Amino acid sequence: MQQFEHIQSLWHSHTVDVKISADEMLNQAKKEVNSIKAKSVLTIVGMAAALFAIAIMWLFMDQNSWATQIALTIMISTIAIYTFILYSGYRLISKNDFTIHPNDFLAQLKLYQLSRFRLYNQLFWFYASALTLSIILYFFELSANFSLSVQILVIAGSLAWMLFCSTIVRKAVIKREKERLSLLIEKFTRISEQFEERS
Amino acid sequence: MEQKDKLFKQIFDTNSKKIFHLCYGYTGDTDAANDLLQETFLKVWQNLDKFRNKSLISTWIYRIAVNTCLTYLRSEKRQGKEELTDNIIENRVEEYSEKNEQIALLYKSISKLEENDRLIITMVLDELPYHEIADISGISEGNLRVKIHRIKQKLTEIYNQHATI
Numbered sequence: 544m545q546q547f548e549h550i551q552s553l554w555h556s557h558t559v560d561v562k563i564s565a566d567e568m569l570n571q572a573k574k575e576v577n578s579i580k581a582k583s584v585l586t587i588v589g590m591a592a593a594l595f596a597i598a599i600m601w602l603f604m605d606q607n608s609w610a611t612q613i614a615l616t617i618m619i620s621t622i623a624i625y626t627f628i629l630y631s632g633y634r635l636i637s638k639n640d641f642t643i644h645p646n647d648f649l650a651q652l653k654l655y656q657l658s659r660f661r662l663y664n665q666l667f668w669f670y671a672s673a674l675t676l677s678i679i680l681y682f683f684e685l686s687a688n689f690s691l692s693v694q695i696l697v698i699a700g701s702l703a704w705m706l707f708c709s710t711i712v713r714k715a716v717i718k719r720e721k722e723r724l725s726l727l728i729e730k731f732t733r734i735s736e737q738f739e740e741r742s
Numbered sequence: 743m744e745q746k747d748k749l750f751k752q753i754f755d756t757n758s759k760k761i762f763h764l765c766y767g768y769t770g771d772t773d774a775a776n777d778l779l780q781e782t783f784l785k786v787w788q789n790l791d792k793f794r795n796k797s798l799i800s801t802w803i804y805r806i807a808v809n810t811c812l813t814y815l816r817s818e819k820r821q822g823k824e825e826l827t828d829n830i831i832e833n834r835v836e837e838y839s840e841k842n843e844q845i846a847l848l849y850k851s852i853s854k855l856e857e858n859d860r861l862i863i864t865m866v867l868d869e870l871p872y873h874e875i876a877d878i879s880g881i882s883e884g885n886l887r888v889k890i891h892r893i894k895q896k897l898t899e900i901y902n903q904h905a906t907i
Contacts, residue, residue, distance in 0.1 A: 734781055
């Protein structure tokens with residue numbers, strides 16, 4: 544039969560080591576936010592690269608049909624608009640440092656979540672429709688050089704790809720991002736709530 | 743800013759070990775204790791200028807840590823994660839020895855207590871003065887003494903029950 548004193552001595556005999564310094568702790572916390580920022584930058588860079596590639600194609604390739612011209616114009620405009628929206632989203636989360644202005648950062652993070660939600664829902668359909676239209680128009684000139692079977696294959700392939708991106712990929716991306724952002728928002732809300740209650 | 747950095751580092755170095763032990767006692771899990779330590783000190787960092795020296799800074803930090811522990815576990819439960827303090831402890835003993843087994847048993851026994859009792863007993867085990875524990879937990883000192891007596895008895899009872907199995 545042990546007494547409480549034995550329990551107390553056990554407690555003291557078990558030394559715990561904090562394997563992290565103050566700087567590392569702050570940096571670790573920043574890492575979670577930075578990974579969202581990095582992902583956002585990566586998407587913007589990818590979109591900008593696509594925009595650049597299509598612009599080069601527009602400038603240096605021979606296009607005889609009005610349909611191709613319209614197709615590339617729609618494609619470039621759509622990607623440019625989408626890239627700008629992505630950049631606006633990035634600016635929302637990069638404006639404030641949460642270790643310095645936690646409440647401002649939390650407010651911006653909530654706005655960012657809302658902007659991403661809009662981006663993956665209403666705006667996505669605008670984006671997908673515009674791209675589909677531009678692809679159809681683009682194939683208008685190209686298809687003249689292909690046999691009927693290749694034409695069908697190309698159109699079916701493009702539609703299948705668009706459908707795949709709009710359903711399975713889109714849903715998976717929305718789910719993953721929603722989880723990450725919700726966890727982060729919940730954490731920062733928890734962190735700021737205690738002091739809101741007291742002040 | 744540099745002064746704040748310096749002050750924070752000093753506060754972290756002085757208090758982090760005790761706060762980590764409190765969090766570990768509460769959750770029985772190193773990863774969760776690390777998360778709680780991080781959240782606690784993020785709050786300390788962000789609100790350092792709000793600290794008015796009305797109490798000891800350690801008391802202030804303990805109060806933050808206690809609140810963080812309570813809200814953290816509630817949110818973990820809401821997310822449907824496993825109860826932190828049960829199986830984890832059993833699997834964490836580094837190497838078998840009688841002492842390690844007793845320590846594992848101690849954390850397991852603590853985990854059987856109610857959430858608030860768990861926090862109070864870890865502060866008692868850390869030998870915090872009663873008036874400080876009363877201040878941190880928001881219970882009057884008189885009531886706290888009675889409560890602590892009851893928790894000590896319960897913890898010893900649970901520990902002995904498990905030790906005999």
